[in-house]
Amino acid sequence: MSHTVSKRSTRKKWSTIMDLFEKQNPRPATELFYTTDFSFLIAVIASAQATDVSVNKVTTQNITAIDSPQKVWSLGEDGVRDIFKSINAYKNKSKYIVQTAAILIEQYNAEVPLSFEELIKLPGVGRKTANVVLNTLTNASRIAVDTHVLRVCSRLGLSQTAKQKSDEDCVKQAEMKMDLFPNSSKSVFEYVDPVLECSRTSKYAPLLCSVSPSQNSDFEGFERGPMNPENCEHALYAVVPKRYWSRASNWLILHGRYVCKARKPQCESCVLRELCASYIGSLSKPSKSEF
Numbered sequence: 001m002s003h004t005v006s007k008r009s010t011r012k013k014w015s016t017i018m019d020l021f022e023k024q025n026p027r028p029a030t031e032l033f034y035t036t037d038f039s040f041l042i043a044v045i046a047s048a049q050a051t052d053v054s055v056n057k058v059t060t061q062n063i064t065a066i067d068s069p070q071k072v073w074s075l076g077e078d079g080v081r082d083i084f085k086s087i088n089a090y091k092n093k094s095k096y097i098v099q100t101a102a103i104l105i106e107q108y109n110a111e112v113p114l115s116f117e118e119l120i121k122l123p124g125v126g127r128k129t130a131n132v133v134l135n136t137l138t139n140a141s142r143i144a145v146d147t148h149v150l151r152v153c154s155r156l157g158l159s160q161t162a163k164q165k166s167d168e169d170c171v172k173q174a175e176m177k178m179d180l181f182p183n184s185s186k187s188v189f190e191y192v193d194p195v196l197e198c199s200r201t202s203k204y205a206p207l208l209c210s211v212s213p214s215q216n217s218d219f220e221g222f223e224r225g226p227m228n229p230e231n232c233e234h235a236l237y238a239v240v241p242k243r244y245w246s247r248a249s250n251w252l253i254l255h256g257r258y259v260c261k262a263r264k265p266q267c268e269s270c271v272l273r274e275l276c277a278s279y280i281g282s283l284s285k286p287s288k289s290e291f
C-alpha cells in the first residue's frame with residue numbers, strides 16, 4: 001500500500017521536474033552537428049565516451065565527406081580513421097562506422113533503419129545510441145540514458161525499480177566497453193564513473209556503470225540496488241509522464257552538461273533544487289564550520 005502512495009508522489013515529482021524543464025526550454029535539441037540521418041548516426045557512434053564538442057569539431061570540418069554510407073564506404077577504414085583520429089577510441093569507432101555503412105548499403109538501400117531492433121544490430125550501436133537516434137530523427141517516445149542522465153537522475157533521487165541486471169548482462173556490457181578500450185587488461189575493467197565523470201577501473205564487471213542509490217532515494221520501500229543506464233531508462237519510463245518521453249533525455253543531458261555538472265553542480269541556481277534528493281540531503285548535513 002505504502003508503495004502505491006510512494007509511486008504516486010514520485011510520479012508527481014517527476015511530472016513537476018519535466019514541467020520546469022518545459023518552461024525553461026520547450027524544444028530541447030541535440031547539440032551534435034549533422035546534415036543527414038546517416039551523419040547523425042555516425043556522430044552518435046563517435047560521441048561514445050567523447051564530448052559533443054570534440055565530435056562536432058571533426059564532423060563540421062568533414063561533413064561533405066561523411067554524410068552518406070557510400071562516401072564512408074569509399075573512404076574505407078583508413079580514411080575514416082584519419083578524419084576521426086582526434087576522438088577517443090577512434091580506431092574501433094572507425095571500424096564500426098565503415099561496417100555500419102556497408103550494412104546500410106547492402107541491406108537498407110543506404111538508409112538508416114528507424115527501428116530500435118534494427119538499429120541495435122548495427123556495429124557500434126547500443127541501446128543508448130539507438131534511443132538517441134530515434135529520439136532525434138523521429139521524435140520517438142524513447143529515453144536515452146548517458147552519463148549525464150544517469151548522474152542527474154541519481155542526484156535527483158531516482159533509483160531502480162527494475163530487477164538488478166544479471167551478472168551475465170553486466171559482463172556483456174563490460175565486454176562491449178573492452179572492445180572500445182582494447183588495451184585494457186581483461187582482469188581490470190575501465191568505465192566512466194557517472195557521478196564523477198572520470199575514468200575509473202574495476203576488478204568486478206558487475207560493478208561496471210553502477211552507482212549507489214542516494215540516501216533520499218525515490219521509491220521509498222522498493223527494493224534498492226545499483227542503477228545502470230538500462231535500469232535508469234526503465235525507472236524513467238515508470239515515473240515520467242509519456243507526453244514528455246521524447247524530450248526527457250535532451251532536457252536531462254543539457255541539465256547535466258550545464259547545471260548539474262559532474263564535479264561542481266550549480267545547485268544554488270538550479271530550478272530543481274527543491275525536488276532534488278542530493279540538494280535536500282546536503283542541507284541536513286552539518287557544515288564544516290560547525291565542527
Ligand code: SF4
Pocket residue numbers: 152155156259260261265266267268270271272273276277278279
Ligand atoms: S540541485 Fe544540484 S544536485 Fe540537484 S539537480 Fe540541481 S544542480 Fe543537480
